[in-house]
Amino acid sequence: MRVLVAYATAEGSTTGVAERIGTVLRRSRHDVDVLPVGDVTGVEDYDTVVLGSAVHDQRWLPEASRFLAGQRASLARRSLWAFSVGMPDAFRSRARDWVRTEADDLLDDVLLQVEPHDHQLFSGVVRPAQFEWWRRALFRLAGGRFGDFRDGAAIDRWAGRIARTPEKSR
Structure with a gap:
C-alpha cells in the first residue's frame, strides 16, 4: 500500500x-x-493519506486547512486518517479534560470537508520560547507545564491501526 x-x-x-x-x-x-503539506503536489499516487497539523488557537494551521480544501475531491477517493498535535497533556486534571475537548472541534472542522477514517489528538512539545511573556504567565496560571509530552506508544498504536486496516475497509 502506498501511504x-x-x-x-x-x-x-x-x-x-x-x-x-x-x-x-x-x-x-x-x-x-x-x-x-507544502511539498505535496497531489495525492493521486497514494492509496491512503494520513494528514496532520499542529493546533494553534484550537485550529489547524492555515497551510493544512488549505491543503485539505484543495485536495478534497482526491482525498474523498482515498482512505484518510487525520491527526492533530496540541497540548492537552501539558495540563493537569480538569484543565487537561477541557483542552482535550478541542479534538471534537477539530474533528468537526475536518469533517466539514472530508470524512476521515479516524482522527486522533496527540500532545506535542511545549516550550517557554513559543509564548510571549504574558501568554507564558497565563499558561502557568492555568496549570500548564512545559516539556515534551509526545507519547510514542500512543502514536505507535494509532499508526499500527492504520497499518492493520484491511484494504477493503479503507
Whole structure:
C-alpha cells in the first residue's frame, strides 16, 4: 500500500509525530512518503493519506486547512486518517479534560470537508520560547507545564491501526 503522511508544523513537534507514524507504517512493509503539506503536489499516487497539523488557537494551521480544501475531491477517493498535535497533556486534571475537548472541534472542522477514517489528538512539545511573556504567565496560571509530552506508544498504536486496516475497509 502506498501511504502519504502529510503534515503542517509550526515548531517541529508535528514533524516528529509524522515521522514516527511513517516509521511504523514502513515497518509494516508499506511504501510511505512523509512530507510537509507544502511539498505535496497531489495525492493521486497514494492509496491512503494520513494528514496532520499542529493546533494553534484550537485550529489547524492555515497551510493544512488549505491543503485539505484543495485536495478534497482526491482525498474523498482515498482512505484518510487525520491527526492533530496540541497540548492537552501539558495540563493537569480538569484543565487537561477541557483542552482535550478541542479534538471534537477539530474533528468537526475536518469533517466539514472530508470524512476521515479516524482522527486522533496527540500532545506535542511545549516550550517557554513559543509564548510571549504574558501568554507564558497565563499558561502557568492555568496549570500548564512545559516539556515534551509526545507519547510514542500512543502514536505507535494509532499508526499500527492504520497499518492493520484491511484494504477493503479503507
